Amino acid sequence: MNTIIEPFRIKTVEPIRMTTVAERETILHKADYNLFSIASRDVLIDLLTDSGTGAMSTKQWAAIMQGDESYAGSPSFDRFESTIQNLFPFQHIIPTHQGRAAEAILFSILAGNGKVIPSNTHFDTTRGNIEATGAEAHDLVIEEGKDPQNLHPFKGNMDIAKLDSFLSEHGKNVPCVMLTVTNNAGGGQPVSLENIRATREMAKKYGLPFIIDACRFAENAWFIKLREKGQQTRSITEIVRDMFEGADGMTMSAKKDAFANIGGWLALNDDELAEKARTRLILTEGFPTYGGLAGRDLEAIAQGLEEIIDEDYLRYRVAVNQYIGDRLHKMGVPVVRPVGGHAVFIDARAFLPHIDPLQYPGQALSCEMYRLAGVRACEIGTVMFGRKPDGSEEPAAMDLVRLAIPRRTYTQSHADYMLERIEQIVGEKDKLRGMRIKWEPPAMRHFTAKFEVLT
Ligand SMILES: *Cc1c(COP(=O)(O)O)cnc(C)c1O
Numbered sequence: 001m002n003t004i005i006e007p008f009r010i011k012t013v014e015p016i017r018m019t020t021v022a023e024r025e026t027i028l029h030k031a032d033y034n035l036f037s038i039a040s041r042d043v044l045i046d047l048l049t050d051s052g053t054g055a056m057s058t059k060q061w062a063a064i065m066q067g068d069e070s071y072a073g074s075p076s077f078d079r080f081e082s083t084i085q086n087l088f089p090f091q092h093i094i095p096t097h098q099g100r101a102a103e104a105i106l107f108s109i110l111a112g113n114g115k116v117i118p119s120n121t122h123f124d125t126t127r128g129n130i131e132a133t134g135a136e137a138h139d140l141v142i143e144e145g146k147d148p149q150n151l152h153p154f155k156g157n158m159d160i161a162k163l164d165s166f167l168s169e170h171g172k173n174v175p176c177v178m179l180t181v182t183n184n185a186g187g188g189q190p191v192s193l194e195n196i197r198a199t200r201e202m203a204k205k206y207g208l209p210f211i212i213d214a215c216r217f218a219e220n221a222w223f224i225k226l227r228e229k230g231q232q233t234r235s236i237t238e239i240v241r242d243m244f245e246g247a248d249g250m251t252m253s254a255k256k257d258a259f260a261n262i263g264g265w266l267a268l269n270d271d272e273l274a275e276k277a278r279t280r281l282i283l284t285e286g287f288p289t290y291g292g293l294a295g296r297d298l299e300a301i302a303q304g305l306e307e308i309i310d311e312d313y314l315r316y317r318v319a320v321n322q323y324i325g326d327r328l329h330k331m332g333v334p335v336v337r338p339v340g341g342h343a344v345f346i347d348a349r350a351f352l353p354h355i356d357p358l359q360y361p362g363q364a365l366s367c368e369m370y371r372l373a374g375v376r377a378c379e380i381g382t383v384m385f386g387r388k389p390d391g392s393e394e395p396a397a398m399d400l401v402r403l404a405i406p407r408r409t410y411t412q413s414h415a416d417y418m419l420e421r422i423e424q425i426v427g428e429k430d431k432l433r434g435m436r437i438k439w440e441p442p443a444m445r446h447f448t449a450k451f452e453v454l455t
Contacts, residue, residue, distance in 0.1 A: 101285055117174065156186055357396070433453050
């Protein structure tokens with residue numbers, strides 16, 4: 001079977017404003033070649049992120065109308081709580097406005113000066129929230145996970161031996177062990193069930209809580225079903241329950257694998273920890289039965305969770321990335337392999353070897369994709385990570401361009417159109433030029449820096 005059809009039909013449409021190459025050249029120039037400065041109405045296919053950009057279903061929109069906006073004791077909270085507990089059997093479910101709010105609450109309790117927290121790879125907001133308390137975040141992903149061409153099936157796995165020595169070295173300064181599924185910062189790479197269990201056992205050995213950053217739990221479960229020995233005949237629900245068995249908590253962004261435009265939660269088993277978290281929640285987010293959300297959001301999330309574990313959806317979801325990744329690979333565009341769950345990453349440094357990393361090959365390629373195709377992708381490389389706190393600059397580990405795929409939003413013809421345009425770039429790639437930053441802020445420069453094309 002060559003074509004995996006979208007397992008949905010379209011009831012509501014959102015028109016895309018068509019633009020020409022000439023118009024986009026002007027727009028790009030006005031935006032100083034920073035794609036974050038471009039208005040979304042000037043973008044044909046927006047692959048900047050898969051976070052909160054998915055399409056909701058008819059049932060989600062219907063659930064929105066059933067949202068009960070009572071301050072306390074809303075039945076929408078009951079539905080939210082019981083749907084979550086059906087998949088993830090935690091005692092306490094604490095709603096937040098996004099994943100990062102769950103992280104901020106958790107680390108305000110667990111982290112602090114002198115503490116160190118290991119994970120396979122901390123996502124940037126997780127790392128930021130840990131560091132904001134004065135603690136340190138450490139990444140202990142397996143070596144295979146750092147090699148863009150290594151075909152290991154579970155490149156998100158924790159290096160268990162490294163975790164063991166890390167925990168024995170840091171002893172009482174470690175408040176918990178984290179694990180991100182799938183490993184977003186590492187390219188959306190999955191973690192095997194065996195590795196999740198081994199990480200949990202290692203946490204138990206040292207008497208530490210084991211907390212899962214679960215943003216893409218359903219994509220991770222699908223990869224387990226596809227790739228892990230003995231898992232092929234099991235349901236996604238069974239696999240998800242196994243993934244979370246014995247875990248002490250989870251942080252979640254409902255903007256990922258819950259099909260919502262906003263939302264998240266923190267789940268915990270420990271009563272005392274949960275009590276502290278709820279006290280903090282009331283200060284920063286809201287009352288425990290709505291957190292940072294409206295009743296209608298709680299409903300949309302609950303319904304989304306019932307839909308995300310659908311195997312027809314997950315098969316299609318992963319097939320889309322696979323399709324784009326395989327086609328790019330065949331036309332000679334180097335991509336991170338195997339392709340992850342939510343995005344395709346182009347290795348821009350390998351694709352444009354004539355552009356020095358300090359002249360931002362990832363930025364050059366993403367600007368060309370916008371100019372020629374109207375596609376907005378995201379540079380993840382030297383622009384994002386290359387500036388050191390002292391103002392000096394170094395090439396990042398890799399110069400990637402991420403095509404993050406919003407859930408249920410674009411069709412195969414959108415993908416085919418984009419691939420045709422990228423093929424055109426392949427033919428002319430030697431003409432692409434590097435870039436120079438003409439202005440940048442002191443931190444997080446990728447959002448606002450101004451660029452010019454080198455001549
Ligand atoms: C998106 C994300 C978060 C943060 O969630 P927000 O809802 O954006 O605050 C945390 N961890 C991972 C792995 C994520 O992908």
